[in-house]
Amino acid sequence: MLDLDLEFPFEKLAQDLQTTGISILPNFVSPDILSKLELRIAELSSDDFKQAGIGRLASHEQNKKIRRDKIHWLDTSNELESVWLNYMGELKAYLNRRLFMGLFSYESHFAIYPPGAFYKKHMDAFKGKTNRILTTVLYLNQSWASDNGGELVVYNPDNHDEILTTVLPSYGTLVTFLSDEFPHEVLVANEKRYSIAGWFRVNASINHSIDPPK
Numbered sequence: 001m002l003d004l005d006l007e008f009p010f011e012k013l014a015q016d017l018q019t020t021g022i023s024i025l026p027n028f029v030s031p032d033i034l035s036k037l038e039l040r041i042a043e044l045s046s047d048d049f050k051q052a053g054i055g056r057l058a059s060h061e062q063n064k065k066i067r068r069d070k071i072h073w074l075d076t077s078n079e080l081e082s083v084w085l086n087y088m089g090e091l092k093a094y095l096n097r098r099l100f101m102g103l104f105s106y107e108s109h110f111a112i113y114p115p116g117a118f119y120k121k122h123m124d125a126f127k128g129k130t131n132r133i134l135t136t137v138l139y140l141n142q143s144w145a146s147d148n149g150g151e152l153v154v155y156n157p158d159n160h161d162e163i164l165t166t167v168l169p170s171y172g173t174l175v176t177f178l179s180d181e182f183p184h185e186v187l188v189a190n191e192k193r194y195s196i197a198g199w200f201r202v203n204a205s206i207n208h209s210i211d212p213p214k
């Protein structure tokens with residue numbers, strides 16, 4: 001049985017996805033979970049974060065023109081990281097039950113955007129080419145001011161030049177959207193910006209080769 005406290009936000013998210021394909025929910029995540037995630041970020045060192053890439057074939061120079069964030073993949077071997085992975089596991093079960101989405105796994109990384117970092121307009125998945133179905137982004141920035149930059153800009157799926165919405169990366173806000181529908185970008189952050197990006201995927205195991213984790 002799902003905890004009754006989760007029933008309401010999970011249901012709101014499911015309804016948003018069903019009607020528009022995107023959900024933006026402030027205060028989605030409980031203070032208890034948020035503080036555990038902050039604790040984990042605080043104990044990680046800069047060596048635990050690697051420059052993010054855009055694909056195996058891209059050069060370092062190409063990468064840096066497109067994105068400048070540093071990332072650390074979450075793993076169940078760490079207790080604090082498990083807190084987030086388990087919570088997203090509950091959301092996965094809820095969405096599968098409610099919307100029959102057939103979500104199979106969830107992968108996610110912490111991301112740090114140092115001052116000056118950005119992520120140019122992109123899609124997280126391309127129709128028929130990937131098994132990333134649903135993108136989630138949780139923000140971990142206490143009192144983020146609007147002049148700190150670093151907004152997530154989401155574009156209209158039917159007109160990639162038209163801004164649909166702009167989201168401040170505020171503490172506890174969760175953004176969820178269909179990965180192959182919404183172009184989006186992260187504007188230049190003027191302050192250090194913390195988040196957890198993640199993707200629900202469908203199973204892509206074929207010909208007895210087990211679905212790779214990333």
Ligand SMILES: O=C(O)CCC(=O)C(=O)O
Pocket residue numbers: 111119124137151152184185186195197
């Ligand atoms: O941090 C964000 O607001 C979005 C990050 C993003 O688009 C990504 O990591 O693919």
Ligand SMILES: [Fe+2]
Pocket residue numbers: 122123124184
């Ligand atoms: Fe993205």
